[in-house]
Amino acid sequence: xxxxxxxxxxxxxxxxxxxxxxxxxxxxxxxxxxxxxxxxxxxxxxxxxxxxxxxxxxxxxxxxxxxxxxxxxxxxxxxxxxxxxxxxxxxxxxxxxxxxxxxxxxxxxxxxxxxxxxxxxxxxxxxxxxxxxxxxxxxxxxxxxxxxxxxxxxxxxxxxxxxxxxxxxxxxxxxxxxxxxxxxxxxxxxxxxxxxxxxxxxxxxxxxxxxxxxxxxxxxxxxxxxxxxxxxxxxxxxxxxxxxxxxxxxxxxxxxxxxxxxxxxxxxxxxxxxxxxxxxxxxxxxxxxxxxxxxxxxxxxxxxxxxxxxxxxxxxxxxxxxxxxxxxxxxxxxxxxxxxxxxxxxxxxxxxxxxxxxxxxxxxxxxxxxxxxxxxxxxxxxxxxxxxxxxxxxxxxxxxxxxxxxxxxxxxxx
Numbered sequence: 278x279x280x281x282x283x284x285x286x287x288x289x290x291x292x293x294x295x296x297x298x299x300x301x302x303x304x305x306x307x308x309x310x311x312x313x314x315x316x317x318x319x320x321x322x323x324x325x326x327x328x329x330x331x332x333x334x335x336x337x338x339x340x341x342x343x344x345x346x347x348x349x350x351x352x353x354x355x356x357x358x359x360x361x362x363x364x365x366x367x368x369x370x371x372x373x374x375x376x377x378x379x380x381x382x383x384x385x386x387x388x389x390x391x392x393x394x395x396x397x398x399x400x401x402x403x404x405x406x407x408x409x410x411x412x413x414x415x416x417x418x419x420x421x422x423x424x425x426x427x428x429x430x431x432x433x434x435x436x437x438x439x440x441x442x443x444x445x446x447x448x449x450x451x452x453x454x455x456x457x458x459x460x461x462x463x464x465x466x467x468x469x470x471x472x473x474x475x476x477x478x479x480x481x482x483x484x485x486x487x488x489x490x491x492x493x494x495x496x497x498x499x500x501x502x503x504x505x506x507x508x509x510x511x512x513x514x515x516x517x518x519x520x521x522x523x524x525x526x527x528x529x530x531x532x533x534x535x536x537x538x539x540x541x542x543x544x545x546x547x548x549x550x551x552x553x554x555x556x557x558x559x560x561x562x563x564x565x566x567x568x569x570x571x572x573x574x575x576x577x578x579x580x581x582x583x584x585x586x587x588x589x590x591x592x593x594x595x596x597x598x599x600x601x602x603x604x605x606x607x608x609x610x611x612x613x614x615x616x617x618x619x620x621x622x623x624x625x626x627x628x629x630x631x632x633x634x635x636x637x638x639x640x641x642x643x644x645x646x647x648x649x650x651x652x653x654x655x656x657x658x659x660x661x662x663x664x665x666x667x668x669x670x671x672x673x674x675x676x677x678x679x680x681x682x683x684x685x686x687x688x689x690x691x
Contacts, residue, residue, distance in 0.1 A: 545590075553625075
């Protein structure tokens with residue numbers, strides 16, 4: 278919604294103001310406006326429903342009824358993966374189309390200083406189509422899988438972070454992995470990096486001892502691969518028991534890896550494509566892309582050394598509206614689950630609703646699924662919220678908005 282009185286061919290004074298909006302269903306095409314009742318009717322292709330919106334309170338003179346959006350900051354084209362390093366007060370964002378990684382200084386752009394987010398951030402050149410990223414906080418290394426060329430970029434975070442940008446303009450070293458690497462996870466305690474390769478159904482296992490930001494001498498070698506299920510697209514590591522969990526999107530399963538072998542397979546919902554772990558509770562949350570649910574798994578009985586609880590189907594919690602049309606078009610769950618490990622709060626981006634669902638990991642467990650009460654962040658994210666991360670240093674959640682080229686942010690304590 279634009280104010281035509283202050284944003285027109287003769288008067289540009291209002292053109293720089295933030296645009297107000299009314300949120301509709303996913304993939305709206307046409308709309309109609311009833312001038313007598315001030316009502317918008319907007320069809321959503323993905324949900325087969327029509328949104329009925331009140332325009333009387335979202336116009337040039339009254340914006341009280343306009344959709345409330347979270348603060349955002351501009352990054353690159355098609356941001357996807359996002360990760361925070363609270364040690365250096367930095368958030369890194371993988372921009373898939375720009376082939377670079379934006380570097381956000383969270384000491385100046387956070388929940389308490391939203392106005393300082395309106396600036397241009399440094400960018401690190403990486404490989405072709407970067408998808409996600411993960412950080413080894415011990416070596417201060419950022420690992421970025423490049424989907425288009427089967428490599429992982431190895432970034433020295435000591436010379437490129439929110440406070441130090443001297444090394445941000447240099448192209449980092451790369452190491453070869455499998456075909457179509459999607460996501461990456463790091464076990465800091467063993468300095469091991471795991472990369473899931475979608476098209477060859479494997480997980481590459483990288484020894485970070487001599488393949489890190491300060492020492493890249495060992496990056497130029499072949500890494501072992503572990504065979505998993507069909508079309509693996511996400512993974513997570515529990516460093517407490519050194520167990521790797523891999524979401525197999527086409528199998529509707531999660532593979533459990535101990536060392537270099539799969540020791541169990543867990544049945545989950547439809548199209549699993551994201552995993553988060555509440556470490557203190559040893560609870561896994563698996564985002565099922567195509568049925569708008571999150572499976573809740575007891576990691577104490579399903580891990581690398583104890584698989585007694587892996588064979589049963591875990592409970593699944595609905596996190597999106599209109600479940601009957603879930604998986605239709607773009608009406609899907611996002612590609613990551615972020616966890617505030619201090620508060621045990623779980624954040625699930627929901628692409629189809631352009632919002633973030635919240636679960637309390639203190640009460641929501643596999644043994645008590647009835648205590649899994651879903652809350653929705655009261656402000657909307659930008660277009661296509663796909664990945665999220667929690668910056669513990671500022672108590673802020675950052676969400677990459679793939680279509681808008683922005684990162685939304687809001688307080689982690691809701």
